[in-house]
Amino acid sequence: MNSVHARLYKYMPPERASSVLRKGLIRFSQASVMNDIEEFKPPINALATSAVFQERFRERADVLRPGLMDLVEKQGPEYMEKQRGKGEQNLPRTIQTIYETADKNFGILSLSDLATSTCMWKRYADQGRGFLVEFDSAHRWFNQKISRDDDFRHLRRISYVTDRTPAYLLGITAQAYFYTKETKWEYESGWRIILNFNSAACKVGKDNTATDVLLFAIPPDCLLSVTVGYNASPEFIEEVRTALGANPSLSHVHLNAAKRFDDGSIEIGALDAA
Numbered sequence: 001m002n003s004v005h006a007r008l009y010k011y012m013p014p015e016r017a018s019s020v021l022r023k024g025l026i027r028f029s030q031a032s033v034m035n036d037i038e039e040f041k042p043p044i045n046a047l048a049t050s051a052v053f054q055e056r057f058r059e060r061a062d063v064l065r066p067g068l069m070d071l072v073e074k075q076g077p078e079y080m081e082k083q084r085g086k087g088e089q090n091l092p093r094t095i096q097t098i099y100e101t102a103d104k105n106f107g108i109l110s111l112s113d114l115a116t117s118t119c120m121w122k123r124y125a126d127q128g129r130g131f132l133v134e135f136d137s138a139h140r141w142f143n144q145k146i147s148r149d150d151d152f153r154h155l156r157r158i159s160y161v162t163d164r165t166p167a168y169l170l171g172i173t174a175q176a177y178f179y180t181k182e183t184k185w186e187y188e189s190g191w192r193i194i195l196n197f198n199s200a201a202c203k204v205g206k207d208n209t210a211t212d213v214l215l216f217a218i219p220p221d222c223l224l225s226v227t228v229g230y231n232a233s234p235e236f237i238e239e240v241r242t243a244l245g246a247n248p249s250l251s252h253v254h255l256n257a258a259k260r261f262d263d264g265s266i267e268i269g270a271l272d273a274a
Contacts, residue, residue, distance in 0.1 A: 008191055011125040013125060031108065033211050112190055257271040
């Protein structure tokens with residue numbers, strides 16, 4: 001399911017060109033500013049079954065407090081059920097804390113394996129006035145895992161589901177929490193990489209929602225091409241051409257142009273041949 005496409009794409013509005021092409025910086029966004037208001041908010045109906053809670057409790061007991069399991073054994077199973085009851089009562093607050101912690105610490109770079117999606121060009125590239133960046137998904141920058149079971153720091157495909165079945169908090173998977181969306185977003189054919197904001201290159205103020213804008217440095221050799229949109233102005237096309245020409249580390253990057261036909265289909269070709 002997670003076999004990565006050789007090429008992945010990022011649709012962007014014109015105002016992002018300078019940052020990406022001249023400075024080699026790209027924003028990783030907080031879940032709270034994504035278009036999907038349900039990001040990082042899967043339906044959760046309870047903390048855990050009694051059996052799962054006891055298993056997790058025993059796994060964490062010595063970390064929470066040395067000797068805690070001795071106390072549990074003395075007081076019997078009623079003690080553990082009492083703790084589970086407290087956990088259920090605090091569930092809404094716990095869910096909110098998890099969301100806020102993830103939103104504060106982790107940024108998302110959303111990509112697509114489609115380059116000629118009319119919906120994507122309209123929605124994310126300013127009605128075709130913006131541009132598209134093609135990435136080499138095999139580049140090491142897209143696989144920064146620090147362990148085999150690392151849920152972040154590498155590309156993951158988005159799963160699309162018709163109905164997100166409510167789950168137990170202690171049973172939910174990273175795929176369900178961070179990498180699943182409803183089918184109404186399926187047109188994005190999405191992938192994402194999530195990185196900790198600790199590795200951001202810089203913070204450049206706040207966006208129109210008063211949320212910090214954190215930018216990450218892009219290795220130049222993971223960029224393959226830049227495509228200007230089918231409604232791009234001559235001034236913007238020249239801006240992109242100049243930015244690429246002024247950046248020696250991007251001399252390998254191809255400059256393309258998108259063309260939209262009367263039937264709504266889009267094709268991409270070399271700019272000078274467009």
